Amino acid sequence: MRQSTTAAEQVSLASHEHRLSAGGRRLSIYGIGRKQWAELEREVLELFTRLLQVDTTNPPGNETQAALLLQDYLAASGVQSSLLGELPERQSLVARLPGTRPGPTLLYMGHTDVVPADAAEWTVPPFSGTVKGGFVWGCGATDMKNQVAAEAVAVARLARSGADFAGTLLFAATADEEDGEYCGAKWLCENHPDLVRCDYLLNEGMGGLWLPIDGRKVFLLAVGEKAFAQFRIRTRGVGGHGSVPEHEHSAVIHLAKAVVALGDLDPPAVVLPLTARFIDTIVSDAGLRHRLRDPSLARAAGRELRARQPAVASLVEPLLGATFTPTMLDAGKVVNVIPTHAEAQIDCRILPGMTPQQTKAIVAATLDPLGIDWEFEWVDVTEANASDPHTPLSASIERVLKSDVPGATLAPMCSGSFTDSRWFREYFPEVVAYGFAPYPSESLSDMSGGRDHSPDERIKVADVTYQALFFERVARELLR
Ligand SMILES: [Zn+2]
Numbered sequence: 007m008r009q010s011t012t013a014a015e016q017v018s019l020a021s022h023e024h025r026l027s028a029g030g031r032r033l034s035i036y037g038i039g040r041k042q043w044a045e046l047e048r049e050v051l052e053l054f055t056r057l058l059q060v061d062t063t064n065p066p067g068n069e070t071q072a073a074l075l076l077q078d079y080l081a082a083s084g085v086q087s088s089l090l091g092e093l094p095e096r097q098s099l100v101a102r103l104p105g106t107r108p109g110p111t112l113l114y115m116g117h118t119d120v121v122p123a124d125a126a127e128w129t130v131p132p133f134s135g136t137v138k139g140g141f142v143w144g145c146g147a148t149d150m151k152n153q154v155a156a157e158a159v160a161v162a163r164l165a166r167s168g169a170d171f172a173g174t175l176l177f178a179a180t181a182d183e184e185d186g187e188y189c190g191a192k193w194l195c196e197n198h199p200d201l202v203r204c205d206y207l208l209n210e211g212m213g214g215l216w217l218p219i220d221g222r223k224v225f226l227l228a229v230g231e232k233a234f235a236q237f238r239i240r241t242r243g244v245g246g247h248g249s250v251p252e253h254e255h256s257a258v259i260h261l262a263k264a265v266v267a268l269g270d271l272d273p274p275a276v277v278l279p280l281t282a283r284f285i286d287t288i289v290s291d292a293g294l295r296h297r298l299r300d301p302s303l304a305r306a307a308g309r310e311l312r313a314r315q316p317a318v319a320s321l322v323e324p325l326l327g328a329t330f331t332p333t334m335l336d337a338g339k340v341v342n343v344i345p346t347h348a349e350a351q352i353d354c355r356i357l358p359g360m361t362p363q364q365t366k367a368i369v370a371a372t373l374d375p376l377g378i379d380w381e382f383e384w385v386d387v388t389e390a391n392a393s394d395p396h397t398p399l400s401a402s403i404e405r406v407l408k409s410d411v412p413g414a415t416l417a418p419m420c421s422g423s424f425t426d427s428r429w430f431r432e433y434f435p436e437v438v439a440y441g442f443a444p445y446p447s448e449s450l451s452d453m454s455g456g457r458d459h460s461p462d463e464r465i466k467v468a469d470v471t472y473q474a475l476f477f478e479r480v481a482r483e484l485l486r
Contacts, residue, residue, distance in 0.1 A: 039250075064186070103174065106170050116209065118179050121149075147465045160476075171486070186357075205437040208486070211231065215453070227400060231391070239349065239352065240380070241264065273329075328357070328365055331352065410472070
C-alpha cells in the first residue's frame, strides 16, 4: 500500500498531546508527569529494542528467543507465562494476569516473527534496534514488535500496580504469522483453546493509522478483514517452433488476454453497511459520499476520489468489492519453442459475505467473451470475517483515544490484509476481535502509506511509548 497526501488533506493539526506551562515547559505528556513518562519510555525502549535485536525472520522464524525474552521481562513483574508450540525453536508465549474480581477476558496479541529484510536497502542494520532522530529503527518496528512490546509493558505495569481490574488480561506473543500459519495463533486456537479463549481480542491490522480529515484525526479501527480467493488461470494451445507462430492457438497470447481482462476488471460494486459508515466518516465531500454509497455509481465515484484524495481512495476502493491483482506469470522454457500451456496467478480478495463461487462467476463472465480456452484452479481460499464494530471494546478504545488525542475520531473498517484475528473469529465465534495500535504523532501520509515490510521500518519513540500507555488505559477502561 502506497499513499500520498493531497493539498486538501494537508490540514494543520496542532499537537495537543503535550500540555505546556506558560513558560512553554512540558508539564505532562498524555496526562502523566514528565518523570513518569521518561520512566515509561525507558522501560518500553529497553524491551522493544531487545526484541528488535532478535532475528525472527520467517522463514525460519526462531521466535522462541523472542518468547524467552518476553517471559523473563514479565516474570520480573510477577506475571506467569507459558511457552507453547510444536517445534522447540518456534514457540509462542501466553501470559495470564487475573484481576481482583470476575469479569470478561481481554487478550492482547501480537506476532513476533518478521519478514526477510535486505540489509543493503537499509540505512541502519535491520536487527540493530537503533534509536536515533526520535525514531526506533528495525525490522518489525511497526509490524509488529512495537505492539508486542507495548502490550507486554502494559501487562507488566498493570501487574505491578496490583491488577485491580475485573476479569482476566491475557497476552500472547505468537509465532508464524508472516509466512505460514501452522505453528502460531491458529495452532494455539486448535491445540490450547482454553488458554487463549477470550471475549475481546486486540491485535494488529491497519487500525491505529490515521488521516487528517477536516481538522480531525480519523483513526482506522480494523474490525474485519477480507479473505483470500486466490486462483490460477491456465490456457492451453498448440506448441511448435518459435519461427512458425499460430497466434490463434497460442497459450501465451490467450493468457495475456486473460491477464489484461482480469487486471483491468472493475467488478460489480458492493457497499456493505460498514463501508457506508466508513465512507461517511472519511470522505469530506457530501456529493461524493452519496455517489460512493450507491453501488451503481461507486466505481466512477472511486476514480473521482482517487483524483482528489488518493490516500482516502486507497482505503475506500478495496472495500467496494472483490479485487483482482495478477501477480505471477509462467509460460515456456526456452525462447524458440512455443509452449503448449501458460498460467497466471491472481491475488483476489473478497469481502465478508462474498463467496468464492461468486468470484468464479465473475471470472467466467470476464473470460468467456474473449473466445479463449481457459481453466480455473483455486490457489488459496479463506473465509472473510468481521466483528461487530459497536461493542464495549470499541467504546473503550474510543474513550481513551478521544481523551488522549484531541480531534481523534474512530472509523471502523475492514482491512484488506490477513491477520491472525481471523482464526480467533473462526474458532471462537463470540469473540470481538479488532486490529488497533495508535500512532498519534504520524499520519498515514507522513508514513507514505505505512512502513510494514519496508526498508528502514521505524516508529517514533513517542508513539511506541504512548502505545504502552494506551493498552494499559484500554484494559483499565474495559475491565472496570
Ligand atoms: Zn504483522
